[in-house]
Amino acid sequence: MSNQLMVGKRGLIMGLANDKSIAWGIAKACADAGAELAFSYQGDALKKRVGPLAAQLGSDIVLPCDVGDESSMDELFAVLKEKWGELDFVVHAIGFSDKGELRGRYVDTSRGNFAMTMDISVYSFTAIMQRAEKMMKPGSSALTLTYYGAEQVMPHYNVMGVAKAALEASVKYLAEDLGKDGIRVNAISAGPIKTLAASGIGDFRYIMKWNEYNSPLRRNVTTDDVGKSALYLLSDLGSGVTGENLHVDAGYHVVGMKAVDAPDI
Numbered sequence: 001m002s003n004q005l006m007v008g009k010r011g012l013i014m015g016l017a018n019d020k021s022i023a024w025g026i027a028k029a030c031a032d033a034g035a036e037l038a039f040s041y042q043g044d045a046l047k048k049r050v051g052p053l054a055a056q057l058g059s060d061i062v063l064p065c066d067v068g069d070e071s072s073m074d075e076l077f078a079v080l081k082e083k084w085g086e087l088d089f090v091v092h093a094i095g096f097s098d099k100g101e102l103r104g105r106y107v108d109t110s111r112g113n114f115a116m117t118m119d120i121s122v123y124s125f126t127a128i129m130q131r132a133e134k135m136m137k138p139g140s141s142a143l144t145l146t147y148y149g150a151e152q153v154m155p156h157y158n159v160m161g162v163a164k165a166a167l168e169a170s171v172k173y174l175a176e177d178l179g180k181d182g183i184r185v186n187a188i189s190a191g192p193i194k195t196l197a198a199s200g201i202g203d204f205r206y207i208m209k210w211n212e213y214n215s216p217l218r219r220n221v222t223t224d225d226v227g228k229s230a231l232y233l234l235s236d237l238g239s240g241v242t243g244e245n246l247h248v249d250a251g252y253h254v255v256g257m258k259a260v261d262a263p264d265i
């Protein structure tokens with residue numbers, strides 16, 4: 001379903017790993033709406049996957065970036081500055097923690113993993129915006145991805161929940177700082193999706209099943225569901241929206257307690 005919402009707009013997609021990534025759903029939606037895209041990836045291992053995906057969407061700007069490395073981010077934006085000059089939107093679809101601490105108890109979180117998780121999953125969005133704002137004009141926008149585990153305890157999400165809570169707060173402060181220059185900053189809180197970042201998580205299948213059973217739409221969301229909502233927030237359709245956290249979770253977050261579907265009498 002093509003549209004013209006992003007014609008003439010250039011955007012950077014950060015966090016594409018493969019065609020299951022949330023970043024892929026967002027990239028497809030933006031390309032389908034006419035956007036010109038650049039991609040960043042982490043580590044050589046991903047380059048051979050990300051390159052062909054980018055080419056599928058007509059992009060040949062595929063650049064390395066480790067958001068834990070300041071010079072890596074400087075280099076990424078220097079290349080984009082030289083190639084494009086200006087940037088209309090940026091998508092930050094990056095989060096990471098030691099998976100050994102995404103099981104068991106939050107109270108057992110190590111200082112080292114806490115710091116690393118906050119650096120990669122939270123501070124990196126602020127660091128990216130420091131560089132992106134220099135290339136952005138009024139009407140530009142930024143989007144990051146969060147999860148309901150920031151708001152309510154979700155078993156074993158642990159330090160990632162604390163990180164996402166910080167990320168959601170940072171979206172509001174970034175929105176205030178950058179709103180003066182007409183730059184909007186928002187988050188999408190996506191329901192659980194089977195991506196690389198979800199693999200290796202114990203009982204993820206159970207989490208997906210639970211969400212399917214307990215969400216108002218009685219289904220899990222897809223990267224395409226997230227892509228369509230991202231297109232709204234990144235395009236002029238979202239011109240009056242900033243500092244927002246849009247739940248794309250089949251409505252799961254609104255349910256406190258559900259009636260047990262009454263058996264047929």
Ligand SMILES: NC(=O)c1ccc[n+]([C@@H]2O[C@H](COP(=O)([O-])OP(=O)(O)OC[C@H]3O[C@@H](n4cnc5c(N)ncnc54)[C@H](O)[C@@H]3O)[C@@H](O)[C@H]2O)c1
Nearest residue numbers: 015016017021022042066067094095145192193195196197
């Ligand atoms: N999958 C879900 O259930 C779900 C739900 C809500 C929110 N999210 C969030 O969505 C975002 C995208 O995750 P995904 O589920 O698409 O998984 P994914 O594994 O496809 O994407 C995560 C990306 O983060 C990148 N990354 C990790 N450390 C990095 C670093 N130091 N520098 C640069 N990139 C780095 C990885 O390379 C990968 O491309 C994450 O922020 C995640 O927390 C995921």
Ligand SMILES: Cc1c(CN(C)C(=O)CCc2cnc3c(c2)CCC(=O)N3)oc2ccccc12
Nearest residue numbers: 095096097099102147155156157192197198201
């Ligand atoms: C949902 C859900 C997710 C998906 N999600 C919302 C996420 O934000 C992914 C978080 C994540 C961050 N770092 C890593 C991993 C996942 C696994 C692989 C790895 O090495 N590190 O992760 C969970 C972990 C525990 C419980 C639920 C979930």
